Each structure stands twice: as C-alpha cells, then as structure tokens.
Amino acid sequence: MNTNKISITAFSSISPLGNNTDEVWKKYLNNQHCFSKQFLDQQETSVAALSAESKQIVAEIRESDPKYKFLDDSVLFALAASRKAIKQASWNSDDIFGINIGSSRGATDLFEKHYKEYIDTGKAQTLASPTTTLGNISSWIAHDLQSVGPEISHSITCSTALHAVLNGVAWLKSGMADKFLVGGSEAPLTDFTIAQMRALKIYSRINQEEEAWPNLAFDFKKTQNTMILGEGAAVCCLEAGAKENAIAYITGVGYATEILEHNISISAEADCFQKSMKMALKEENLEDIDVIVMHAPGTIKGDLTELRAVEKVFGSKIPLLTTNKWKIGHTFGASGILSLELALLMMEHDTFIGVPFGEKQMQAKPIKKVMINAVGFGGNAVSILIEKR
Numbered sequence: 123m124n125t126n127k128i129s130i131t132a133f134s135s136i137s138p139l140g141n142n143t144d145e146v147w148k149k150y151l152n153n154q155h156c157f158s159k160q161f162l163d164q165q166e167t168s169v170a171a172l173s174a175e176s177k178q179i180v181a182e183i184r185e186s187d188p189k190y191k192f193l194d195d196s197v198l199f200a201l202a203a204s205r206k207a208i209k210q211a212s213w214n215s216d217d218i219f220g221i222n223i224g225s226s227r228g229a230t231d232l233f234e235k236h237y238k239e240y241i242d243t244g245k246a247q248t249l250a251s252p253t254t255t256l257g258n259i260s261s262w263i264a265h266d267l268q269s270v271g272p273e274i275s276h277s278i279t280c281s282t283a284l285h286a287v288l289n290g291v292a293w294l295k296s297g298m299a300d301k302f303l304v305g306g307s308e309a310p311l312t313d314f315t316i317a318q319m320r321a322l323k324i325y326s327r328i329n330q331e332e333e334a335w336p337n338l339a340f341d342f343k344k345t346q347n348t349m350i351l352g353e354g355a356a357v358c359c360l361e362a363g364a365k366e367n368a369i370a371y372i373t374g375v376g377y378a379t380e381i382l383e384h385n386i387s388i389s390a391e392a393d394c395f396q397k398s399m400k401m402a403l404k405e406e407n408l409e410d411i412d413v414i415v416m417h418a419p420g421t422i423k424g425d426l427t428e429l430r431a432v433e434k435v436f437g438s439k440i441p442l443l444t445t446n447k448w449k450i451g452h453t454f455g456a457s458g459i460l461s462l463e464l465a466l467l468m469m470e471h472d473t474f475i476g477v478p479f480g481e482k483q484m485q486a487k488p489i490k491k492v493m494i495n496a497v498g499f500g501g502n503a504v505s506i507l508i509e510k511r
Contacts, residue, residue, distance in 0.1 A: 128291050129361045129368035130508070132210035134203045135463050137354030138170040138450045141179055141202070147467050153478040155337065155449050157330050157350060163316040168326055168336045170352030170451035171311060176202075190262075192249050194229030195309035197262050199355035204263045204303060211301075211359035211367070215268040219301035221260045222274040222289045223357060224282035226455035226498065229254040231312045259307055271299065279498025280417070282306050282455030283356070287462070287506055291375055294362040305357030306456035316351065324349045324421050339420035339447035340477040342429055349420040352451030356459040370466055373491075373509045376401030380501030392431035394503035395495060399435045402493060402505040408439040411507075413468060413492045415461040418445035419452045428495065441493075442474050442483050458496030458504065465492040469510045 138156035139146040149156065156170045172180070180198045184190050190198065200223050213219060236250040252258070260273040272293070278285045283306025290302035310316075319325040326348040330336035338348040364371065378397035403411070414432060418425045432440060446464050453460055468475055469492060474485040490510045497503040 127364045128294055128372040129363065129365040130358050130370045130372065130466070131361050131365055131367050132207045132359040133356070133369065133463060133466055134207035134210065135354065135356035135460060136172065136176050136179065136199055136202045137356065137453070137460055138172060138352055140173065141176045143467070146463065147471065150464065150467060150475045155335065156352070157336055157451065159330070160311060162311065163313050163320060167316055168330050168350050169311050170350060172353060192253050193262065194232040194253060194258070195353070196225050196229055196307045196355070197259050199309060199353070200259050200263055200305070200307035200357065201266050203305065203307070203355045203357045204267065207303065207357045207359050208267055213301060213359065217301055218271045218299070219269055219303060220272040220274070220290065220293055220299045221263055221269060221303045222276070222286040223259045223263060223303070223305050223307060224276045224278065224286050224455050225256065225259055225307050226277055226279050226282050227308060227310050227315060228256045228277065229258060230315050231309055234312055234314050263303070277455065278502050279500055280419070280452070280454050280457055281496040281498040281502050281504045282458070284458035284494065284496040284504035284506055287372070287459070288375055288377060288504060290360045291372060294360060300362055302360045303357055304360060305355065305459045307355035308454045308456040309353050310351050310454055311353050319349065319351065323347060326350045326420065335448060335479055337420045337448050337451060338479070339418045339425060339445050340416070340480045342426050344422060347421045350451040352453045354450070354453050354460065355456055356463055358459065358462065368511045370469060370511055371509045372506060374402035374404055374406065374507030376403070376505040378503050391434055392427040392497070392503070394497060394501045395428055395431035395505070396434050398503040398505040399431065399493065399495070402507045406507070408436050411441045411491050411493055412487065412489045413442045413444065413465065413474060415465050415492060415494045416443055416445045417457070417495045417497050418447055420447050428497070442476070442485065444474070444476050448477055448479070458494065461494045461496065462506065462508070465494050465508055468492065469508070
C-alpha cells in the first residue's frame with residue numbers, strides 16, 4: 123500500500139458560512155463578516171452563529187432519533203457534517219474506518235444547564251454524565267454511521283481539529299487503518315463560555331453596529347484584543363495513498379509544544395509555530411508555498427507572534443497570508459479544520475481570499491500548496507501542508 127501521500131477524499135462543514143460548498147465559497151467571495159448579536163453573559167454580544175437553515179438541519183437530526191434529543195449541539199453539528207462527508211467519499215458501513223472528532227469545550231451548553239439544575243434542585247439528571255463526556259462526539263458519530271473501527275475524541279484546545287488530522291495521518295501511515303474521518307466541532311455560544319473569554323480580557327469590545335470590523339484578526343497594529351466566538355463543525359475523509367477521487371493531498375505535518383510561563387502564554391516569536399512549520403515543510407522549497415492560512419484569533423499577541431514566526435521561517439520568501447476569523451470568529455476546537463476548508467476552496471478555485479482590511483496582497487501564481495496553522499492554550503501548535511491533486 124502506497125502511504126507516501128494521504129488523500130483528502132471528502133470535506134463537509136456546517137458553520138456561519140453555510141452548510142454546503144457552494145454557499146461557503148460565495149460567503150468567502152464577499153467582504154462581509156458573519157457576526158450577529160446574542161444576549162449572552164448578561165449583555166448583547168457579538169457572535170458568529172449558524173444560519174436559520176443550518177439550525178433547521180441540526181433540529182431535524184435531533185428529532186431523527188429519540189436518543190439524539192438529549193445530545194449537545196457540539197455532537198449534532200458533528201453528525202450533520204459527518205453524514206454528508208461520508209456520502210461524498212462513497213464510504214459505507216462495510217468499510218473499516220476510524221473516527222477522530224474533537225472539541226475544545228465539549229458539551230458546554232448541556233453542562234451549564236445540568237449544573238444549574240443541580241444547584242437549583244439539588245438533583246442531577248440521569249443523563250447528565252454520559253451526555254457531557256468528551257468522548258460523546260466520536261462515539262455518537264460511530265453509532266450514527268454504524269462504523270467499525272477505532273473511535274477517538276480529544277481536547278487539545280484550539281488546535282484540536284488539526285490534532286485529529288495528525289492522528290488520522292499517523293494511523294494511515296502506520297498501516298493500522300485505510301480510512302479515517304477527522305475533524306472538530308464546537309458549540310461555545312453560552313453564557314459561561316463567553317464570560318470566561320471576557321475574564322481573560324480577549325473578547326472583542328467593538329460595537330459591530332458602529333464599526334465595520336468587530337474582529338480585527340490580521341490587523342497587526344490593533345491596540346485591543348478583538349476575539350469573537352463562532353460555532354460549527356467540519357470533518358474530512360482521509361485515505362492512505364493517492365486516490366483517484368482525492369480533492370487534495372496532505373504532504374506535510376508538523377507539531378510542537380512550548381514551555382509555558384502561564385496557562386495561555388506564547389513566546390514573542392511563537393517558537394511552537396516555528397517548529398511545527400519547519401517540520402511540515404521538511405525539504406520543501408519555501409518559494410513553492412503559495413498561501414498560509416494563519417490561526418490569527420484576533421488578539422494582539424496571538425496575531426503578532428504568529429506573524430513573527432512566519433517571518434522567522436520564511437524570511438524574504440513569505441507566501442500570501444490570510445485568516446478567516448475576521449469573518450467567522452474563533453470556533454475553538456473546530457477552527458483548524460475550518461481553516462483547512464478555506465485552503466481547499468482557494469486551491470479548487472485558484473483564488474486567494476485575503477482579509478479586506480489587511481495589507482493588499484496580489485496573487486501572482488496558481489495556488490497549489492497551502493499551509494494551515496492552529497495553536498491553542500498550552501502552546502500546542504500544528505501545521506498541515508496540503509497540495510493540489
């Protein structure tokens with residue numbers, strides 16, 4: 123079996139950008155953000171939420187099985203994306219494939235509701251524990267798809283989804299699996315989650331009704347933190363070897379962890395990103411990397427340190443740079459896989475999607491190789507290099 127290349131044979135998502143590829147690409151082609159207002163943490167709050175149509179898809183999945191009525195949105199989002207991806211890849215229940223779908227926060231909405239009920243009544247619901255465990259996501263997807271193979275759920279903060287990609291690649295290259303479904307899901311638009319981000323002083327205070335851009339991800343001169351949370355899920359199907367139905371290949375992976383000074387620290391030049399990018403690049407010519415989809419969450423330090431890391435690694439040969447968080451916010455554990463979606467679409471359409479308020483960058487050649495970065499609390503960085511089929 124040729125495992126030198128890992129084929130991405132399908133991709134599906136449900137996010138503030140939509141629930142199908144055409145809709146997502148149309149949203150990327152306009153210069154409008156996807157933020158709306160919700161009353162969270164006792165105040166009007168900018169968030170990136172699913173559309174009414176996407177919420178209806180999730181509601182229909184919830185009603186499709188009596189057991190699904192008690193599941194958290196993070197599980198249902200992942201089910202919606204996984205069902206569609208499996209159909210695209212033409213996988214069926216006879217195939218032995220692994221599943222690794224992660225989440226940073228997990229079933230935070232259900233956890234908050236169950237805990238409040240316990241505080242109010244002194245009693246816990248029967249299903250409080252099984253519906254809020256982190257392993258919930260992959261196990262329910264395996265049930266829904268009737269799959270046979272390993273099931274992995276994990277939380278590695280905001281790099282969770284790209285760590286799932288790493289795991290899938292490792293299993294496939296080891297020969298222990300031929301197919302893997304990987305990705306991330308997040309449903310963080312809850313009072314307590316927003317409150318935690320405000321406590322860290324990283325949530326955007328920009329009034330979206332007065333300013334054009336409430337999230338200034340990719341503005342490296344901003345003087346305030348402007349992170350905004352979004353919700354959604356995305357998954358991709360991976361197969362060992364070069365497949366005829368591949369939409370792209372994974373040709374490099376890198377990972378690194380920093381020594382922490384405190385819980386959310388990252389070094390001035392993001393040493394973890396420097397290491398992960400260099401590992402993913404291996405022997406690649408730097409001039410051949412066409413685009414980097416940055417993590418760039420919209421915080422002062424998060425954006426700037428990653429830029430410094432790119433400058434350190436690429437020197438004068440810096441590729442086109444972009445991020446999608448100015449548009450859809452930070453989806454925590456799902457953010458890396460949604461960045462991978464942007465990378466795949468730019469390659470498919472050979473069109474660079476920049477940041478409208480960022481420094482103007484001109485595409486001078488076809489987009490054939492794209493790097494995707496993600497990092498989370500704990501300084502755990504991942505870089506994935508993909509190549510056009």
